[in-house]
Structures are given as structure tokens and as C-alpha cells.
Amino acid sequence: MHSQNERFFTDFDIYLWKQGSFFRAWEKMGAHPCRMNGRDGVHFAVWAPNAERVCVVGDFNDWREGAHELEPLEDTGIWHGFVPEIGPGVLYKYAVTSRHGGYKVQKADPYGFFCEIRPQTASIVWDLSGHQWNDSQWMRDRGRANSREAxxxxxxxxxxxxxxxxxxxxxxxxxxxxxxxxxxxxxxxxxxxxxxxxxxxxxxxxxxxxxxxxxxxxxxxxxxxxxxxxxxxxxxxxxxxxxxxxxxxxxxxxxxxxxxxxxxxxxxxxxxxxxxxxxxxxxxxxxxxxxxxxxxxxxxxxxxxxxxxxxxxxxxxxxxxxxxxxxxxxxxxxxxxxxxxxxxxxxxxxxxxxxxxxxxxxxxxxxxxxxxxxxxxxxxxxxxxxxxxxxNMGWMHDTLLYFSKDPIHRKYHHNHLTFSILYAFTENFVLPFSHDEVVHGKGSMPAKMPGDLWQKFANLRLLYGYMFTHPGKKLLFMGNEFGQWSEWNHDAALDWHLLQYESHRGLQAWVRDLNAVIRREAALYELDHDPHGFEWIDCNDSEQSTLVYLRRSKREEDVVVCAFNFTPVPRQPYRLGVPFGGYWKEVLNSDADLYGGSGLGNLGGVEAEPVPFHGRPYSLSITLPPLGAVLFQPAEPPGK
The missing domain is CATH 3.20.20.80 (Glycosidases)
Known part of the structure; x- marks a missing residue:
């Protein structure tokens, strides 16, 4: 071991280490290519307070335990030392001999920057410099993208x-x-x-x-x-x-x-x-x-x-x-x-x-x-x-439980959908359909849905429509967006070939359009964590298994009305109360032909009538398609 005249750890490093505030420890712990006492080499540091001896072993010393011993750093429990004339790319481990019963073991570096590919287990000395970052614009602006109001x-x-x-x-x-x-x-x-x-x-x-x-x-x-x-x-x-x-x-x-x-x-x-x-x-x-x-x-x-x-x-x-x-x-x-x-x-x-x-x-x-x-x-x-x-794990479990029911029984489980709003604003929630829901015999997302093939995909489009309009940020595991048919297998690629089939392509297009609309319409994201951003229009129609609610942005007049039919029976005419008169355009419809639906809809929009309903001065008489989600927002009618 090269004698150390230069200090790698400062007194302040040691102070922070002892008090549990050394939060840039990677800059000193582990293996660092550096120049000390006029020589290039690598400085090693590892925490092993109950060791009697610690050596660095590696391909540079034929893994011989006595070749490069480390020294204790005061009373920190850290062993450290400088090995000259080695650099990035060498393999190494720490050979630790314990004070307790002569226990000996070779350990990978807890602070190591790079490792051999499994099943090999050595650490690799590595220099983290060299990459020229080109993301300055993103780094400068990312606060907006990560905001609760984004x-x-x-x-x-x-x-x-x-x-x-x-x-x-x-x-x-x-x-x-x-x-x-x-x-x-x-x-x-x-x-x-x-x-x-x-x-x-x-x-x-x-x-x-x-x-x-x-x-x-x-x-x-x-x-x-x-x-x-x-x-x-x-x-x-x-x-x-x-x-x-x-x-x-x-x-x-x-x-x-x-x-x-x-x-x-x-x-x-x-x-x-x-x-x-x-x-x-x-x-x-x-x-x-x-x-x-x-x-x-x-x-x-x-x-x-x-x-x-x-x-x-x-x-x-x-x-x-x-x-x-x-x-x-x-x-x-x-x-x-x-x-x-x-x-x-x-x-x-x-x-x-x-x-x-x-x-x-x-x-x-x-x-x-x-x-x-x-x-x-x-x-x-x-x-x-x-x-x-x-x-929001509670929302996820309740929602999947509801959707697993045959639609004929859903009216008895209506509260599984409505309950989430009671606590939706107690936390800043993310709504997850994650990897955990498509492994270990839980079935894929389409497999969770009841009914024949058409109904399974209609249910899945309806589920995502409900998810993307519900308060909270969204998370989908890969494959969920196109209806991966089998459970996730970490040893194989996703079944991308399924996109040759209309039902899978349609679901993927639906998710793409849902993402587009929540990025475009502030009412669907800006107040995700604020009760002012959500308003029930009708949460009580369990008999027909429908839900209608309104999402709002900070601008009072900026609203999107979301209506859902959780049965395969079309509801037409279906009346729902709205806050404004005028023309309401149909923003999205999960039953559109484009998505693999049956094509029932509202011909682009509906004129609000001065018929009070649901406690509101105006109402829409719409077609609510089977197993369908439809979104409306006020707009000038076409041609005016």
C-alpha cells in the first residue's frame, strides 16, 4: 500500500459522517480514480467498523488478500487507502476479516459505480465523467412538468x-x-x-x-x-x-x-x-x-x-x-x-x-x-x-374489484366507484395500474374484464376512461396500453404482434387520445389534488350503473363533463345536468369505431336545453353507449 501524505477525507467529511449528514458520500466512499502524491491510482474507502483487517483484492493483484491492505480512518469505522498505477476498468472486491471468530468474506463495494454482469459479482473501478449532457432546457424547465398542477x-x-x-x-x-x-x-x-x-x-x-x-x-x-x-x-x-x-x-x-x-x-x-x-x-x-x-x-x-x-x-x-x-x-x-x-x-x-x-x-x-x-x-x-x-392503492383495488363483476351485478357494488372521492384529496395521489397487477396469477388487464372479447376490450376502454378523468395523476405499466393478453413475463418482450388486431390497436389509440386530452384540457389535471376540481353530477344511479361528474380547472368556466355507462345496455336518451347553455361538443367517446367500439355516439355534440336537471339550470340529452365513456365540453356549435 502506498503511504498517504495527502488527505482524501477532510475533518468536515468525518464530522458529517459521524453525525449522519454525509449525504454526498459517493464522492469519497468507494473507488475513485485520482492522483495522490504525484502518482495516478485509485483511492478506496469502505465502512467496516468490526473488521480486523480489510484488503482490496482484484484482477490487478491476482485477488491476493495481503497485497493491498487498507488503513482505518480515525474512529469512523472507515477503512481506506490508495493503490497506485491502476485505473478505471479494474475488477475489485473488499476482503474483510472480522474481529468476530475469524469470519472472512469478499464483498462487492457498497458504493461501487459499476459491476460485473451477473452471475459475476465483482465491482469495477469506474470514472463517471465523460458524458456531455444535452438536456439543459429540460433541466431548467422540469419543475413545471413535475408540478402537482401539471x-x-x-x-x-x-x-x-x-x-x-x-x-x-x-x-x-x-x-x-x-x-x-x-x-x-x-x-x-x-x-x-x-x-x-x-x-x-x-x-x-x-x-x-x-x-x-x-x-x-x-x-x-x-x-x-x-x-x-x-x-x-x-x-x-x-x-x-x-x-x-x-x-x-x-x-x-x-x-x-x-x-x-x-x-x-x-x-x-x-x-x-x-x-x-x-x-x-x-x-x-x-x-x-x-x-x-x-x-x-x-x-x-x-x-x-x-x-x-x-x-x-x-x-x-x-x-x-x-x-x-x-x-x-x-x-x-x-x-x-x-x-x-x-x-x-x-x-x-x-x-x-x-x-x-x-x-x-x-x-x-x-x-x-x-x-x-x-x-x-x-x-x-x-x-x-x-x-x-x-x-392510490385503495382506488386501484376497489376499481378492479368493481370491473371484475359481471355488469348485471355491478349495481350492487356501485360504492366501490364512488367511495374513492371521499378521500381523493387527502393525499396527492397517483392512480396506478402497475406491474404488480399483471403477475403472479392475477391475470392481464383484459383477462380481468368480464364478458366476451368485445366486452373485455370495451370494459378496458371504459376503465381507462374512468381512470384518466378521475382526480389524480396516472400510471400504466407497459403492455396495459394495448391490452397485453398474457401476464407480464420478465424474460420475454411484450407481445407487440398483438397490434395487428383491431381490438388491441383500438385500445392503444384510445390511451393515446386520453393522454392527448388530459394534456390539452386543464380541467382534467390542474386541480387533481383540490376538491374544487371535481363535482358530482350524478353518483346515485346504481340501478343503471352510470356515473356522471364534472372536472374543472382554476377557470370556473373551464369544465369537462364525464359520463360513464358500466353496462352493455345503451342508455338513450340519457339526460344529465350541466352548468351552462349552448353547444357541448363530444370530446371523446370510447365506443367510437376508431377504438373498436360499436359506433354509438352523439354526432359530434349536443345542444344544452333549458331543462333543469341534477340541480343544474341546463341539461343534455345524450346517447350513453354500451360499456362506454363519453366526455363533453362547452363550445360554439360547428359553422357558427
């Missing part, structure tokens, strides 16, 4: 299975191959953001990325760190935001990973009642350790800073909030007040959101939180968790 429609994507190259052994596309294809498709379909299932390095394909080992490394399956930078850059240049799935709730038990790192439970709790997930067979982070907080918040900021990412969707927040999450009596330890709240995880989530929004006020944080925990998307100074948005 139209946000998210396309959720698993990069390994969105599209593949069948003629080359069904191989993945690389980051650089994916970027232009995905950007073109997302632009054509009108989505505003993509959300990527975790691209943080993970050993097992079947975990879809949710069993993360490399919290600072984009997976090498699809290319290098610079390739992923290019991917984000190209989407930004096309006006598309990039959200990453991020997993601070748990991590896998693979030997080369974070678990039992230095012969002690370092990143995880020692007691399995706190530190082990039986559902996922994974470790749970110890949120009471400052060094773990440094690690996780640094990871969050790293993606936002180095990779220009526009948001983080935090996975499995409910499992973090509750000590008894998925546990029986006796399998969990109450907090100091005797409750089931995980006080340390709550403090971590609040701090995570505070730091992220302080450093990057124009990004999104989104909680996947499946319970009624209050104020998830409210500021911490009001007692909330501080997230920007929360997935």
Missing part, C-alpha cells in the same frame, strides 16, 4: 422486457438502443414520464431489480454508467421525465452484498424480528444508524445529481412504517411507546424527503404506500412524511 401520465417500464431482439437470441436492448425507441413510443403515446423498475444493480433477474445490491450502480445488463446517462439524456431531449424505482426498505442476503458485511449486522438489524423480511427473504435496513442514513440518502441524491433523474418512487413504504408488517404476534418488537410504528424508519423517510426537496426542489418523490397512514404526501412541518405523491 398533466402527469407515467409509463412504467421494465427495461429487460419492454422490447427484445428476437433474431439475436432474444437478447436485451442496451441503454443506447432503448433510448430512441422508448422516447419515440412514449412521445407518440403522449405519456409525460417513464418510471423504470429498479435499474440499480441486482443479482437475480427474477427480482425485477427489487433485490438491490448496487445502490450506486446502474445494472450492467444494458451497458455502462455513461450509457445510462445517455439514456436519460435522450428522454430528456424528447421532453420525457425519468423516474426511478428506489428500494430503501430491504436488500438481499447474497454473500457479496450488504448483509453481515464485516462479520456483524452492519446495515441490517441483528434481531430478525426487526431485521429480516420473511415475505421477501431479505434484510431490513437499520434506520437507527447514522452510517446507514448516510448510505441511503446519498444513494437517493446520487441518482438525482449524477444521472439527472427526475424522481424517485420509493418501494414498499408500508413495510418500513410498521414494525408488525406481515408479521404474527410474537414476531415483532414494539417501539419504545409500545406501538407498531417504526419510529426510526419514519424519521428516515421524513429526512429523505426534506433533503431531496431541499437539494432538488423540482423533482418528484412518490410513495408506494398501501395503508391509510395519514399525510404521506404532506410536508413534514405539518406532521406529514414529506412525499410529493402517493400511489
Amino acid at each position: 398533466p402527469i401520465s407515467i409509463y412504467e417500464v421494465h427495461l429487460g422486457s419492454w422490447m427484445r431482439v428476437a433474431e439475436e437470441g432474444n437478447r436485451w436492448l442496451t441503454y443506447r438502443e432503448l433510448a430512441p425507441r422508448l422516447a419515440e413510443y412514449v412521445t407518440e403515446m403522449g405519456f409525460t414520464h417513464v418510471e423504470l423498475l429498479p435499474i440499480t444493480e441486482h443479482p437475480f433477474d427474477g427480482s425485477w431489480g427489487y433485490q438491490t445490491v448496487g445502490y450506486f450502480a446502474p445494472t450492467s445488463r444494458f451497458g455502462t454508467p455513461q450509457d445510462f446517462m445517455a439514456f436519460v439524456d435522450i428522454l430528456h431531449q424528447n421532453g420525457i421525465g425519468v423516474i426511478l424505482d428506489w428500494v430503501p426498505a430491504h436488500f438481499p442476503t447474497d454473500e457479496h452484498g450488504l448483509g453481515f458485511f464485516d462479520g456483524s449486522h452492519l446495515y441490517e438489524h441483528a434481531d430478525p424480528r426487526l431485521g429480516f423480511h420473511n415475505d421477501w427473504k431479505s434484510f431490513i435496513f437499520n434506520f437507527g444508524r447514522n452510517e446507514v442514513i448516510n448510505f441511503l440518502i446519498s444513494s437517493a441524491l446520487f441518482w438525482l445529481d449524477v444521472y439527472h433523474v427526475d424522481g424517485l418512487r420509493v418501494d414498499a413504504v408500508a413495510s418500513m412504517l410498521y414494525l408488525d408488517y406481515s408479521r404474527q404476534d410474537g414476531e415483532w418488537i414494539p417501539n419504545k411507546y409500545g406501538g407498531n410504528e417504526n419510529l426510526e424508519a419514519i424519521a428516515f423517510l421524513k429526512r429523505f424527503n426534506e433533503v431531496v426537496y431541499r437539494e432538488f426542489p423540482d423533482v418528484l418523490t412518490i410513495a408506494e404506500e398501501s395503508t391509510a397512514w395519514p399525510m404521506v404526501s404532506r410536508p413534514t412541518y405539518l406532521g406529514g412524511l414529506g412525499f410529493g405523491f402517493k400511489w
